[in-house]
Amino acid sequence: MTDTLSGTEADTKFYTQGEPIADAAAPGGPIEDRWPTRKFEAKLVNPANRRKLSVIIVGTGLAGASAAATMGEAGYHVKSFCYQDSPRRAHSIAAQGGINASKNYKGDGDSDFRLFYDTVKGGDYRSRESNVYRLAEVSKSIIDQCVAQGVPFAREYGGLLDNRSFGGVQVSRTFYARGQTGQQLLIGAYQALERQIAAGTVEMHTRHEMLELVMVEGKARGIIVRDMVTGEIETHMADTVVLASGGYGNVFYLSTNAMGCNVTATWRAHRKGAHFANPCYTQIHPTCIPVSGDHQSKLTLMSESLRNDGRIWVPKDEADCGKDPRDIPEPDRDYYLERIYPAFGNLVPRDIASRAAKNVCDEGRGVGPGGLGVYLDFADAIERLGEDSVRSKYGNLFDIYERITGENPYQVPMRIYPAVHYTMGGLWVDYDLQSSIPGLFVIGEANFSDHGANRLGASALMQGLADGYFVLPNTIRNYLADGPFDKIDENDPAVVEARESVENRIKHFLEINGTRTVDSYHKALGKIMWDKCGMERTAEGLTEAIGEIKDLKADFWQNVRVLGTADSLNQSLEKAGRVADLLELGELMCIDALHRNESCGGHFRAESVTEDGEALRDDENFAYVAAWEFGGDDGQPTLHKEDLNYEFIELKQRSYK
Amino acid sequence: MHADIVGRASDYLPNVTCNITFVATSTVSSTTRNGPSTIALKSLMAITGLIFIGFVLAHMYGNLKIFAGEAAFNEYAEHLRELGEPLLPHEGMLWILRIVLILALVGHAYSAFALWSRASNARKSRYAVTKAAKSMFVSKAMRWGGVALLLFIVFHILHFTTNTIQVNGDYDNPADRLVSSFELWWVVLIYLFAVAALGMHLLHGVWAAGMTLGLNTSAKAAERLRIAAILVAVVTVVGYILPPLAILFGIIP
Amino acid sequence: MKLTLNIWRQESQSTTGAMKNYVIDNVSEDMSFLEMLDVLNEELIEKGEDPVAFDSDCREGICGMCGLVINGQAHGPEVTTTCQLHMRSFKDGDEITIEPWRAEAFPVLKDLCTNRESLDRIIQAGGYISANTGAAPDAHANLVPKDNADRAFMGAECIGCGACVAACPNASGMLFMGAKITHLGELPQGQPERDARVVSMVDQHDAEGFGGCTNLGECSRACPKGIPLNVISQMNRDLLRAKSHGK
């Protein structure tokens, strides 16, 4: 047992300290040789045998679709699942900005090493060097692959691919397709997947939600799913299971995630023994359209590029907050980012911009409904560049804004507020992307692997596709080479147990017949999480949150009202299952946030700040991955630490002043 | 499954070597379907439609000969029947044209009705409220307008070609039949209706034929097509209504 | 504001449905159309009535999952997706009729949810470029003139929502299909399979029971991504070309 210096008295009562763990799959040696070495050493599967090996892939986002297409192409028997009515609708579709790759097409000095360096630094030194280097290395092949599939990236007049710079790095390495990069990449992967479906190598199950993992003799061997149209509970068995089920930002209720995003697939695996790593690392995006009322179901992102020309301000005086912003004279405005961070101004990184907005609103100087908003003002830009030029650059974003708020941003400053956008935490995986359960692999946003405590813009798409097209297909064969494993009978006790637990849970939801709707619990959970485990976290707040979530969870199981039947399309029932899991996750997130008594990346602890109030990292005590083991319904989670070793990059404190 | 071509990058980039051999998986597969595709049907409609346009314009030219005097008009009618002589028998060319037109009409009507029935099979339960007023009108106008044209043609042939329907006395030369008929206002009215139906049919039809034959692939091409449709429709309507109106108002005695 | 809603209620694919009438009060103009339905559903659940089932996921106009016919218009009165339609497009006292996409190729699963897998099967028939993972040349090996790249992009913007089918008086899927054929056909990578693609996709389209196109243009007017009619013409041209190549 390692001694914990992190443990304040408050937090250790919520968890148990466990054995440290290590990533056994990563080769050592020079960083640029590690991936080639691993690819070479991973066992091969003869093409003729691949047909006999079956793979379940849950999720059809960038990670899942690219993995399913590639594995299908290679000749494995793949079964793919998603909860939407088509694989093309996975939430990867919503990504706007772009995807990074170290192509150095602009000749501005980019390289694998620079991308690696930027990503590790951007992640506030809480990610693994081996993984991130591999990501940078593979990034180039992603672009090649996507272009070959017909992904229409932006091009210059000469026919070459265009790049832009993104997220505060100094090179232009972001490939993009207008504001629809995620859509275009996903459609490319989706089409490759559909091609394999037609070829018969992939069996697609849409509107099927995974509700349980089936483990036999310590290995992941299948999943239990619900056909969301007929309500039938189905068992699917395979030699291995891959989860590509995306992020859990919906624990906050309001986020930029899709309505159906959930943690169920990974949470169910966690309950069966997979470690959940760094659950508290969430990314808050500074430029979202603020909440307009209680009815609101989700938040919409406004591209970060707006900060290039817009100026962010709030009134100096609280009393001015209700006024028409155009009537507030220059001297009465506080351009707080320009004031506090003169060097970077409005272009400080996401976490800093978000927190600064929160601070001014907490001071009571926020604008708009509920005082939760700051102005993003284009008046200067319009004067300098002309309205037409602003329109040609940002016209579509302005239109979205106008459609949602009913205000014309050419005349009145936009209002923006930070919102939950991405979750860096996820199931713990080794270098092979295998979780702590043998045979269970996790890819894309669902795993914790590559971003550390903060994710740089345009790097999630890169990671999802790297995992699906290039990493997983190469590492999973090492596991599959020992297969095919014994066929499991559907009446095997382990299978029956899993299926029955799902059936009982559903029956239970329908029987409670309480008084509160599922959504009302989800909203209540979201509020606790946002207030106490959001942009700024304190030991006190987190401790309270843990108690409140426990109470809410108990109330949920007593009082929730789910109407309808189990054997039909029943959206309340679907939501109930998701919210039940989010409640459990929320608690673990707070415990994780509480135990990590430092500020790093997206995780800001009010107790760990520099003299001038900036985030203060504690490398001495917290340079590790926190991997949590499930402790039972009434027990405590166990913390396993994986130490992070920096051999190639020196740890530094970030500063943007 | 169809394991035919495995389209690789190297298929279109010969200088690239493919170092990956995968278990062959299919590329484009094909399904069996019943009967011609909907696009084949509408292509048939477009091609037969174009044949009609050709005929309609030529016929219009012939009709306008009435302004050159009865003799010229009769001579033209006679000339039609002598086309191709002596290679072809008397009226030979005319019959060839007639057969082409009849076949075109059969093809045109067949495709119109086949698409019509496929469309109603494609949506069996109707919307409670519909707002697609404009296109509903166009689609009805094309279908019922076409049927109206068909009925008119039957009447018209019985009237002028076979001389079966004699509206204002029995004349044995075409010019006299024409002039005597159009002295009656209600005959003129019937023709005006028919010409209006034709104009409407062409206004949408010419544009649609261009769409179907793949001529509208850019904004510029779309503009050209629209102008062509208006031009054909206007020329046709004006060209056809001049003779009857001129006769009715006594400009042609 | 206060609204009267006529909503199509249908238990399952095998049962017949009917319109049902609801009154909803306190609708704010900042709500999106789907949030208005969320509020209605919360009220229904509280009253113990089965909530109205409708599809949505991203709620930001990009996934293509949502889609209702509102007062006879696919995605409602504005040119956008249903999730991006806001209540300020309506006024107090309005009566709003809400129906599912109607087409035999899109059977209703429940209330306002339909099954649009037919669109996926059209893509399966050939809506892709066969490029096996790892076999791709450098992305710059192949230049694409900007005009072609832009037109490809225009076709690629389709979100597969199916509004074109819902709006077309013939329930035709030609705009959806034309968009994909134009996207892939404009790119050099798309050429090897170009003929086979169009033949096979058109066959699949017809086999799914969509109607034929008679150039009515309603689809493009309803399309939230503004896909123009010329993609249909492009597809027709490609098909004729493929046939002339003996495909």
Ligand SMILES: Cc1cc2nc3c(=O)[nH]c(=O)nc-3n(C[C@H](O)[C@H](O)[C@H](O)COP(=O)(O)OP(=O)(O)OC[C@H]3O[C@@H](n4cnc5c(N)ncnc54)[C@H](O)[C@@H]3O)c2cc1C
């Ligand atoms: C608005 C927005 C903008 C973004 N912009 C960018 C950007 O510009 N650049 C960038 O790099 N990143 C961006 N990101 C982040 C990035 O898009 C995501 O992190 C990434 O796409 C996740 O991909 P994924 O494949 O892991 O998961 P997703 O795409 O979320 O896919 C999850 C899949 O899992 C399925 N699934 C989930 N649960 C279950 C279950 N229980 N049973 C069955 N199936 C299930 C779903 O159906 C879906 O198919 C953005 C994210 C958002 C929300």
Ligand code: HEM
């Ligand atoms: C049996 C009666 C007829 C019917 C039901 C009918 C129906 C139609 C329909 C529905 C179209 C529209 C096709 C589309 O939008 O793609 C059409 C097109 C056309 N019709 Fe007719 N029509 C008939 C007779 C005629 C006649 C008699 C003429 C000529 C005088 C004619 C000339 C045309 C032309 C030129 C087109 C354009 C081709 C095209 O649209 O592809 N039609 N017809």
Ligand code: HEM
């Ligand atoms: C108002 C104007 C019209 C006039 C004055 C007119 C006149 C005539 C005459 C005189 C004939 C007989 C020619 C002959 O037998 O030598 C004829 C035949 C014919 N007309 Fe018209 N016509 C008119 C409009 C139309 C229209 C609108 C159509 C169809 C779209 C049409 C289709 C035909 C056809 C199919 C024949 C038979 C040709 C044959 O087989 O001999 N006509 N017309």
Ligand code: SF4
């Ligand atoms: S073409 Fe337009 S309306 Fe049709 S599916 Fe695509 S986006 Fe939707």
Ligand code: F3S
């Ligand atoms: S509305 Fe229908 S008829 Fe054709 S042009 Fe559009 S598919």
Ligand code: FES
């Ligand atoms: S919910 Fe995604 S487009 Fe409307």
